[in-house]
Amino acid sequence: MKLIECPRDAMQGLTEFIPTAAKISYLNALLRVGFDTLDFGSFVSPKAIPQLRDTAEVLAGLDLSQTKTKLLAIVANLRGAETAAAHPEIQYIGFPLSVSETFQLRNTNKTIPEALAELAAMQELCQKTGKTLVTYLSMGFGNPYGDPWSPDTVAEFTQRLADLDVRVVALSDTIGASTAATIEPLFRQLIPAFPGIEFGAHLHTTPGTWREKVQAAYAAGCRRFDGALGGIGGCPMAADQLTGxxxxxxxxxxxxxxxxxxxxxxxxxxxxxQAAGSVFHF
Incomplete structure (x- = not known):
């Protein structure tokens, strides 16, 4: 069982800037918990995600001496991946590849073919620098734009990733649209079909539906789950009303x-x- 804590996802949509020192203190508290991985920051344009413009400074302040938790940084392009790869403390580089063309353009300003080409270059970079690329299949359970989606569509995307020897794929419920009826069959289809890939569940949810979503993914064999303390955050590129x-x-x-x-x-x-409560005011 792997739990991935995602303070980056919790922070990125907040308009009020969290001071760098407060971020460092909070992340150090998370590093003491024993999560498998900490999705701690993002090397993206500060214009796109101003909240995370201090990721390099935050990284420099982390105490990694007493933790087994691995660090994951999200990037939106090869330049961001190169920046992340230059930091030896970072083990994972995450890239959002959308099943929805509309969302890929909104999120990274790229078409799906362009994003796949960028991803291939990132994978080559990761292999050269000893990093592991984590690919998030955004809109993995459907989208609000009318773009094509089906389990077979997700499987086709996964096959492209397998062909690049990508080893970690997180199915991402970007807008909280998934239900147990879509989650369980999708994981049951993909997990045995791609034994070389570790599948994760990055599920956004409302307070009343979290249990059925977790149960469905777990029942289908998923053992890698992303979460954020307090259920804070969501994707600012996906909708005006953030699903937690x-x-x-x-x-x-x-x-x-x-x-x-x-x-x-x-x-x-x-x-x-307790630290999360003080940072996010809940």
Whole structure:
């Protein structure tokens, strides 16, 4: 079981700038919890995501001496990937590849063919520099634009990634549109079809639907879940009304309930939860 904490996703849509020192303090609290991976920041244009313009400074302030948690940075293009790859502390580089052409243009200003070409260059860079590319299949459970979507469409995208030897693919519910009826069959189709790929669930949700979504992904064999404490955040490029991230505290409670070990330090988790409240004001 791998839990990926995503403070980057929680912060990116907030209009009020979180001071760099506050980000560093919060992320250091998260690093003590024992998450598999911390999606900590993003090397993208500060005009696009002004909240994350201090990612390099934040990275310099992180205490990595007492943690096994790996760092993941999101990028939108090859230049961002090159910046991320230059930091030895970062293990994972994440890139959003959209199943929806409309959203790919909105999110990275690229067509799908252009994004795939960029992704191939990123994968080559990661292989040369010892990084692992994590590809997020955005709008992986449908889209609001009328663009083509089906499980077979997602499988076709996944095959292109497999052909590039991409090893980690997170199906991303960018607008919270998924249901158990779409989540479980999709994971059941993909997981056995691509044994060389580790599939993750990056699910956005409303407060009333989180459990059925997690249950569906878990039942289908997914063992990699993204979350954000407090369910804060969402994708500012996807909709004006942000659908929240999957609350990490709900994931932890659910897996405890079913007897699935997460390996988290409960005391550090409580401290991180308190820190999240002060950062995000909940």
């Amino acid at each position: 991230n999957m609350p990490t505290e709900n994931l932890v409670a659910y897996f405890s309930e079913i007897g699935e070990k997460t390996g988290l330090d409960s005391k550090a988790f409580t401290e991180a939860w």
